[in-house]
């Protein structure tokens with residue numbers, strides 16, 4: 001990833017004030033707001049890395065993940081991804097809430113380019129892993145958020161990804177499923193797959209990752225071991241931005 005920047009451009013109708021409304025007969029004004037969500041970020045990730053990504057709300061973590069997933073094109077700079085990416089993003093997972101879990105898995109498999117026979121085989125593994133039982137026949141809108149994330153995780157890890165992107169998606173799982181998910185991720189890592197894990201659970205990042213970055217307001221603040229990055233990020237949050245200096249940046 002080299003010098004990656006992503007800017008969101010949002011146009012919205014500015015709400016007319018009462019005076020404006022009277023003067024201009026209620027016509028709203030179009031305003032444009034630009035948000036530079038990721039600013040000149042460069043880093044490389046060797047195969048087999050489990051990269052933790054930490055940072056405050058709005059730091060640009062999910063934006064970065066969407067860019068790696070190819071959902072969001074870079075505004076400038078470039079990303080090079082080698083291998084098949086499987087995503088588990090908290091927002092925008094491609095499930096249709098009106099279809100059952102089973103139908104969603106079958107459709108997702110077809111969309112991912114698997115044959116019917118391959119999907120049938122994978123479906124058994126996915127259903128078993130997610131432990132949703134009869135709920136696989138129910139429309140996904142009837143799922144609890146934990147059930148939803150169990151199925152999303154089961155699908156993502158069974159699609160034979162070279163690179164797995166996980167964005168806060170495990171936060172809804174219960175303790176038992178979290179442990180199971182962690183074991184599955186460790187298994188994928190042992191097969192030299194690469195993983196990106198965005199999480200506010202700093203303990204999880206410390207336990208599962210072997211490398212980490214910290215984003216702040218779209219900028220890459222630090223890259224290092226999870227222990228070091230989390231220690232610095234935590235210090236930054238405690239002392240506040242103005243008092244913070246990072247000697248070796």
Ligand SMILES: Nc1ncnc2c1ncn2[C@@H]1O[C@H](COP(=O)(O)OP(=O)(O)OP(=O)(O)O)[C@@H](O)[C@H]1O
Nearest residue numbers: 008010035037055056057058059060061062063064
């Ligand atoms: N679709 C969008 N359109 C416009 N602005 C957006 C959009 N998505 C995110 N942003 C803005 O981009 C910035 C980065 O957002 P992003 O979702 O990447 O943060 P994050 O690090 O994932 O935060 P969180 O920890 O809350 O998940 C924020 O200022 C946000 O308001």
Ligand SMILES: [Mg+2]
Nearest residue numbers: 061062063167
């Ligand atoms: Mg996010």
